[in-house]
Amino acid sequence: MALQDCRIIDLDKIAEQRGNLTVIEGGRTLPFDIRRVYYLYDVPGGAERGGHAHKNLQQFIVAMSGSFDVVLHDGQRERRFHLNRSYFGVYVCPMTWRRLDNFSSGSVCLVLASEHYDESDYIRSFDGFLAATGAPAP
Ligand code: TYD
Numbered sequence: 389m390a391l392q393d394c395r396i397i398d399l400d401k402i403a404e405q406r407g408n409l410t411v412i413e414g415g416r417t418l419p420f421d422i423r424r425v426y427y428l429y430d431v432p433g434g435a436e437r438g439g440h441a442h443k444n445l446q447q448f449i450v451a452m453s454g455s456f457d458v459v460l461h462d463g464q465r466e467r468r469f470h471l472n473r474s475y476f477g478v479y480v481c482p483m484t485w486r487r488l489d490n491f492s493s494g495s496v497c498l499v500l501a502s503e504h505y506d507e508s509d510y511i512r513s514f515d516g517f518l519a520a521t522g523a524p525a526p
Pocket residue numbers: 424426428436437438439505
């Protein structure tokens with residue numbers, strides 16, 4: 389998989405006068421079953437999260453509140469996605485380097501993941517990531 393497989397997925401919004409409702413279903417809305425959910429919050433201004441890739445993990449990232457950027461790199465190209473609504477998110481495919489920055493105050497970043505937490509699935513060195521993708525080291 390490469391950067392072109394990572395994409396924005398729009399979520400249906402069931403809008404009523406009583407408020408909006410959005411559903412995410414593993415295997416339907418998303419191309420994977422959901423094994424884990426976590427969220428980032430109280431992120432200080434200027435902080436950066438991520439800074440790693442995953443060998444097998446698939447993820448879907450939504451701004452539940454506020455806004456932030458998800459920057460994806462496949463070893464050759466980089467794409468920046470600005471997330472600022474709770475009715476769309478970005479699908480991050482395996483072997484994609486990601487970092488998250490530009491967090492607005494009070495933002496909440498929801499992450500749905502295809503696998504349980506497994507530190508051995510992480511690639512935490514960018515040079516190691518480039519080597520694993522076959523890209524030339526910078
Ligand atoms: P990390 O994935 O590096 O955070 P981020 O990519 O959002 O910057 O995880 C930060 C810490 O939290 C690290 O010590 C591992 C731990 N952690 C878990 O224990 N379980 C999890 O599901 C996740 C995502 C992280």
